[in-house]
Every structure is written in C-alpha cells, then in structure tokens.
Amino acid sequence: MKLLTQICLPFVVMIGTTSADDNFTRFRGADATGVAIDHPALPTKWNKTNNIAWVADVPGQGWGSPIVVGERVFVSSVVADEENIKPRGGLYLGEGVRDPAKGIHHWMVYCLDLRTGQQLWKHESHTGRPLVPRHPKSSYAAETPTTDGQRLFVLFGDLGLYCYSLDGELLWSQMIEPKKTNMDYGAAASPVVYNKQVIVVYDNIEESWMAAFDTKTGEQRWRTIRNERMSWATPFVWENEKRTEIVVPGQRFNRGYSLDGRELWSFDGDMSVLVIPSPFAAHGMCYISSGYVGDAHRPTFALRPGAKGKIAPEGDFENCEFIQWYQPKTSPYNTTQIVYGNYLYTVYDQGFMTCHNALNGEEVYGKHRFAPKGSFTASPWAYGGKVYCLSENGLTYAIKAGPEFEILATNPLNELCIATPSIVGGKLLIRTQTKIYCATDIKAQAKTNTNRPPGTPVRKRL
Incomplete structure (x- = not known):
C-alpha cells in the first residue's frame, strides 16, 4: 500500500502500558545486539505475499532502519526532484561521485502505524540542494533515528540533528557543518540516546568530533575532537560491571569515553583502512571489529571492562589484560557481527559466514558460502534458534544457530536491501530500496491475538 499524505484511519490509543520489549529504539535494537526476544509470531519463512501483514511505500532513498515506539514506526528518507545515479549492490572498490547530487532534495521523516502501515504523519526537515557529494551506494539518509520513548531524534549526518515529538512537532534542531569524507x-x-543526551559521532577527513545534545532543549552539553578520518561505526553506550562508558572504534585508535566526553582508554588496533562495524556487548565483553576487504589485518577484539589510559602498547593484544581475546582476520567490512548464545557469527560482504566461540575466539567453523550466492551490507539478526542474513538483492537466509552451518530457509523480496531490519514483538520490519515490509507469521499472530492473556493492553478507537 502507498504512503498517504493525510491520516486516513481513526486515531488509536492504548489503555495500559507499553513495555520496553515493544519498542525498537535504535540501530540493532535497544541493546545494540541484533538479538530479539523470541515470539511465536516471528516468521521463519516469508516472501512478497506470504506472511506479510502490510507493505508501505517509502518515497526517496534512505538506508536507516525503522525504529518503533508503541504502535508507531519512524523512518527517514531523502527525496530528490531530479534523477541521480541509482544505487546497486556489490563492491565499488573506490568508485564514487565527486559532485553533490543534482536538483532540490527533501529531507523527510515519516511515521507509520505499526498495525497497518498507514502513514500517520510526515515532516520535511529540510529542503535544498546537497552541499556535499554522496557515494552512489550510500544515501543522504544513511543513519537510523533513535528515541528516548518521548521524543524522536533524526540525524541527517552532513546536515543536522532534528528532534520531534512522537506526534510530528519539530521541537528543536542542531545544524551540522558538512565536511569532506573519504571517497x-x-x-x-x-545517533544514540543515554542519560538525557543524544550522542553523535561525525568522523571525516577535515575535523572529526563526538558531541552530546540535551534531549529536551537541543543544547550542546559537550564536544570532543577526535583524531580520526575514516570511521562510520555507531557509538555504543556500554553499561558494564565497572562503569558506563561510550565505546567508539576508529581507524587510528579504538577509544572509550566517559559520559561527559573525556577519553578513558584507547589502543591502536591496527584496524582496517575503513571502520564500519558497530560495537556491542555480550557475556560481559564489548566486541569491536573492522574488516575492509582489501586489508590483510581484519581484527575482532573482545574487550573486558575497566581499561584506563593507553592499553596494548606496540600491538601486544594477546598479553593485554583488557583484551579477552583477539582474532586477526575475522571481521566483516560493512556488516556488524552478532553473538547468539555462545557463538559469534560473521557475515562477510562477499557472501560467506563464519562462526567462532564468543567466549574465547576459537573457530567453530570456517567460511561457508551462502547458496544461492549473494552480497551483504545489512547486519544479521537472530531469534527462535536461527540467525537471519539479508542479502543486497533482498534474499534472507535463515541459518540454524549452533556449531554447524545449515540453511533452513530462503525468503525472497527481490529488491535492493541495504538497511538492517528491525524486530518488535511478533513483527519483523524489512526496509527495501522503496518499501517497508512487515513480516509476521500470520497464523501464529492470529492465535496470539485470540489468546491474549488478561492485563495486556486493549486497543480502543476514538
């Protein structure tokens, strides 16, 4: 169904409370792991017509994941008045565009009804011509929005940070001076939200920085200069047994920061030339990786909490007390790894998967090629004893979790897919180049609704 320009359904209010499990608040979910809570309606098999609750057209182009608060889905996009180079899958190996995209562009935010896919509201954050070029495989809306449950924060990285009420009122904005980026x-x-501040990292080849903005007023609380040039990882707020810190990988140094932007620790991980995978935590450790395909060293690190100052001097990773384990050639290029149970799974851009012991880094199985073959940018996710991997041509592979590689199902949507899917309750939201699909096990969902236990929220129409 197409997005509508006006609300065409009655408003729906929820009587009762919405639990945190009903929200998907940032890239890879509230805990940044990509692992969803099991739900009987989460599907194993789907296609364009099977186990699809609804389909919504999303104008323009954007690679950010949808996020969900209650019954509302939020997504960003940029719509161009003139046709520009169309994105395609695969590796470009340095190819790019050296001029800003043509024509007037419209930086858009959309809100959809989680139950139906109908548009509830839309807002144009900015209108104008782009000031900086954009690689043809990327987008002027590459970032995933975030929320504190009361407000929506939408980052257009070379343009600005915009804060909305959940009803679509623009509350504040902070413009960002665009800088030149590698290629x-x-x-x-x-962006990520923690402790009433929105944290933004903008690494570029002119002046890189990380800053925090007050969630209510938009006032900048602090700003820290970063000596980095080629990093695109989403920052991770790591709540560990020692403290809460902000972990940000980088080509030159991996770093941990205090919640007011002071550097706590750093080490030169001899990272690959382009750092894209985002950090996350499991088993009390923080996992950091980078794996540009042209580099010999593509490391994964499992970090222990409590580091201070410069650690692992001269690349002595194996003897550093704050590095639980290290593997020199286990990292992907674009995707972020996933830990599910005691296993760490790596999905490589060129269509392979490996598995390592998440506790000690030992290899469980080496590279297995996906069949039919595919290339990957979206990060994997997991639920129900399976790891799911979405290829750039829209084919999702359901992989049996555990020590042996086995493809259990393949689910085609037959369209370019770059964004990482989102999961909330019994619904899987898959963003393709032009649409959002809401996949769910229709029969299981109907049974769940019929057998709703007492005390769950009741929907009432006004």
Whole structure:
C-alpha cells in the first residue's frame, strides 16, 4: 500500500502500558545486539505475499532502519526532484561521485502505524540542494533515528540533528557543518540516546568530533575532537560491571569515553583502512571489529571492562589484560557481527559466514558460502534458534544457530536491501530500496491475538 499524505484511519490509543520489549529504539535494537526476544509470531519463512501483514511505500532513498515506539514506526528518507545515479549492490572498490547530487532534495521523516502501515504523519526537515557529494551506494539518509520513548531524534549526518515529538512537532534542531569524507562516502554513524543526551559521532577527513545534545532543549552539553578520518561505526553506550562508558572504534585508535566526553582508554588496533562495524556487548565483553576487504589485518577484539589510559602498547593484544581475546582476520567490512548464545557469527560482504566461540575466539567453523550466492551490507539478526542474513538483492537466509552451518530457509523480496531490519514483538520490519515490509507469521499472530492473556493492553478507537 502507498504512503498517504493525510491520516486516513481513526486515531488509536492504548489503555495500559507499553513495555520496553515493544519498542525498537535504535540501530540493532535497544541493546545494540541484533538479538530479539523470541515470539511465536516471528516468521521463519516469508516472501512478497506470504506472511506479510502490510507493505508501505517509502518515497526517496534512505538506508536507516525503522525504529518503533508503541504502535508507531519512524523512518527517514531523502527525496530528490531530479534523477541521480541509482544505487546497486556489490563492491565499488573506490568508485564514487565527486559532485553533490543534482536538483532540490527533501529531507523527510515519516511515521507509520505499526498495525497497518498507514502513514500517520510526515515532516520535511529540510529542503535544498546537497552541499556535499554522496557515494552512489550510500544515501543522504544513511543513519537510523533513535528515541528516548518521548521524543524522536533524526540525524541527517552532513546536515543536522532534528528532534520531534512522537506526534510530528519539530521541537528543536542542531545544524551540522558538512565536511569532506573519504571517497565522498558521507556520514553514516547513527545517533544514540543515554542519560538525557543524544550522542553523535561525525568522523571525516577535515575535523572529526563526538558531541552530546540535551534531549529536551537541543543544547550542546559537550564536544570532543577526535583524531580520526575514516570511521562510520555507531557509538555504543556500554553499561558494564565497572562503569558506563561510550565505546567508539576508529581507524587510528579504538577509544572509550566517559559520559561527559573525556577519553578513558584507547589502543591502536591496527584496524582496517575503513571502520564500519558497530560495537556491542555480550557475556560481559564489548566486541569491536573492522574488516575492509582489501586489508590483510581484519581484527575482532573482545574487550573486558575497566581499561584506563593507553592499553596494548606496540600491538601486544594477546598479553593485554583488557583484551579477552583477539582474532586477526575475522571481521566483516560493512556488516556488524552478532553473538547468539555462545557463538559469534560473521557475515562477510562477499557472501560467506563464519562462526567462532564468543567466549574465547576459537573457530567453530570456517567460511561457508551462502547458496544461492549473494552480497551483504545489512547486519544479521537472530531469534527462535536461527540467525537471519539479508542479502543486497533482498534474499534472507535463515541459518540454524549452533556449531554447524545449515540453511533452513530462503525468503525472497527481490529488491535492493541495504538497511538492517528491525524486530518488535511478533513483527519483523524489512526496509527495501522503496518499501517497508512487515513480516509476521500470520497464523501464529492470529492465535496470539485470540489468546491474549488478561492485563495486556486493549486497543480502543476514538
């Protein structure tokens, strides 16, 4: 169904409360792991017509994941008045665009009804001509929005940070001075929210920085200069047994920061020339990786909490007390790894998957090629004893979790897919180049609704 320009359904209010499990608040979910809570309606198999609750057209182009608060889905996009180079899958190996995209562009935010896909509201954050180029495989809306449950924060990385009420009122904005990026890849790191501040990282080849903005007023609380040039990872707020810190990988140094932007620790991980995978935590450790395909060293690190100052001097990773384990050639290029149970899975851009022991880094199985073959940018996700991997041509592979590689199902949508899917309750939201699909096990969902236990929210129409 197409997005509508006006609300065409009655408003729906929820009587009762919405739990945190009903929200998907940032890139890869509230805990940044990509692992969803099991739900009987989460599907194993789907296609364009099977186990699809609804389909919504999304004008323009954007690679950010949808986020969800209650019954509302939020997504960003940029619509161009003139046709520009169309994105395609695969590796470009340095190819790019050296001039800003043609024509007037419209930086858009859309809100959809989670139950139906109908548009509830839309807002144009900015109108104008782009000031910086953008790699043809990227987008001027590459970042995933975030929320504190009361407000929506939408980052267009080379343009500005915009704060909305959940009803679509613009509350404040902070403009960002665009900078030149390596090969004109543009910005891509998504914002995160913690302790009433929105944290933004903007690494570029002119002046890189990380800053925090007050969630209510938009006032900049602090700003820290970063000596980095080619990093696109989303920052991770790591709540560990020692403290809460902000972990940001980088080509030159991996770093941990305090919640007011002071550097706590750093080390030169001899990272690959382009750092894209985002950090996350599991088993009390923080996982950092980078794996540009042209580099010999593509490391993965499992970090222990409590580091201070410069650690792992001269690349002595194996003897550093704050590095639990290290593998020199286990990292992907674009995707972020996933830990599910005691296993760490890596999906490589060129169509392979590996598995390592998440606790000690030992290899469980080496490279297995996906069949039919595919290339990957979206990060994997997991639920129900399976790891799911979405290829750039829209084919999702359901992989059996565990020590042996086995493809259990393949689910085609037959369209370019760059964005990482989102999961909330029994619904899987897959963003393609032009649409959002809401996949769910229709029969299981109907049974769940019929057997709703007492005390769950009741929908009432006004």
